Amino acid sequence: MKSLRSPLGQVAGLGSAKNGVHHWWLQRLTSVALVPLTVWFTISLLSLPSLDHVTVVAWMAQSWTALLLILLVLVATWHSQLGVRVVVEDYVHTTGLRTLTLVILTFVHAFLAVAGVFAILKVAFGGAA
Amino acid sequence: MRARPISPHLTIYRMSRYSLLSSITNRITGVILSVGLLVLIYWLMAVAGGNRPYLQAHTVLSSGFFKIIYAGLLAAFCYHLVAGIRHLVWDTGRGLERAQSKRSAAIVLAATIVLAAALGYWLFLAAGRAS
Numbered sequence: 001m002k003s004l005r006s007p008l009g010q011v012a013g014l015g016s017a018k019n020g021v022h023h024w025w026l027q028r029l030t031s032v033a034l035v036p037l038t039v040w041f042t043i044s045l046l047s048l049p050s051l052d053h054v055t056v057v058a059w060m061a062q063s064w065t066a067l068l069l070i071l072l073v074l075v076a077t078w079h080s081q082l083g084v085r086v087v088v089e090d091y092v093h094t095t096g097l098r099t100l101t102l103v104i105l106t107f108v109h110a111f112l113a114v115a116g117v118f119a120i121l122k123v124a125f126g127g128a129a
Numbered sequence: 130m131r132a133r134p135i136s137p138h139l140t141i142y143r144m145s146r147y148s149l150l151s152s153i154t155n156r157i158t159g160v161i162l163s164v165g166l167l168v169l170i171y172w173l174m175a176v177a178g179g180n181r182p183y184l185q186a187h188t189v190l191s192s193g194f195f196k197i198i199y200a201g202l203l204a205a206f207c208y209h210l211v212a213g214i215r216h217l218v219w220d221t222g223r224g225l226e227r228a229q230s231k232r233s234a235a236i237v238l239a240a241t242i243v244l245a246a247a248l249g250y251w252l253f254l255a256a257g258r259a260s
Contacts, residue, residue, distance in 0.1 A: 028220060031213050038210065046251050053183040056176050073173070080163040087156060116170045119177035128177045 023082060030079035037072045057128055066124035073116035081109040151234045155212045158205035165202040168195075196253075203252065207245040211237045 003010065044065070048055055059065055084105050092098040122128055168190070175186030189195070215233050218224050224233055 028217065031217065035210065035214065038206065042206075042248065046248075051187070053176070053180045056183075060176060069173075073170070076166060076169075080159075080166055083156075083159045084163050087160060112166055112170045116173050119170070119173040122177040128179050 023086075027079065027082045030075050030082065033071070033075045034079055037068065037075060040068060041072055057123055060120065060123045061126065063124070066120050069120045070117050073120065074113055077109050077113040077116070081106060151212060151215075151237060155209060155216070158209040158212075161201060161205040162209055165198075165205070168198065168202070199252065200249065203248055204241070204245045207248065208237070208241045211240045211244065 005014075008014075044059070048059055060069065085102060088098060088101050088105065092101055172186065172190060175183045178186075215224075215237050218233075224230060
């Protein structure tokens with residue numbers, strides 16, 4: 001069957017890479033998950049009797065708290081990465097600068113996700129008492 | 130090669146349009162919340178660090194400067210949450226007519242103010258958390 005794409009478009013590699021909807025879908029999926037997660041986090045944090053170390057550790061060491069906090073950190077950093085990526089792609093028009101910014105932002109988000117999960121697990125397994 | 134189309138062209142639209150204003154506000158609040166992630170992870174690392182590092186971080190995080198940051202993050206969170214839900218409703222194909230969109234923009238603004246006021250009261254006055 002004859003391709004509907006123009007010869008120039010084909011040679012230049014323009015057009016569908018068959019993953020256009022992937023980013024959009026993940027952005028929606030993470031945002032749906034973040035609605036209950038962020039609401040839960042805000043309410044639980046504000047409900048704590050105090051924010052001293054003993055209280056926070058006791059709260060964070062509970063299995064459900066640790067589990068939901070890990071989910072929050074992972075989904076929030078993922079959603080943030082997807083979001084700032086689009087912002088950079090839209091507003092940074094110099095190719096080299098754009099790529100560099102995206103690389104740095106990806107590394108920062110990966111670092112934040114790992115640091116957050118590590119911290120929660122350390123507290124949950126009794127390493128911060 | 131001809132320049133490929135880029136978006137969004139912020140400068141050629143009239144900013145009085147509700148939808149554009151609410152769209153760019155959603156982006157700005159999203160970026161603010163991304164920066165807020167740094168505070169969250171710093172706090173989590175401080176908790177994991179033990180009593181003494183936590184006390185040091187707590188001193189930093191309860192300063193007047195950070196109270197302003199919390200107020201900003203709180204407002205950004207409320208807007209991004211409500212406007213995000215509006216986007217999810219749009220994704221189902223509902224509420225896309227101009228009149229509906231105008232109305233939902235007003236609802237988003239009102240809900241944000243109510244939510245931010247309630248959470249702000251809880252954070253700064255009732256719980257005294259920011260102290």
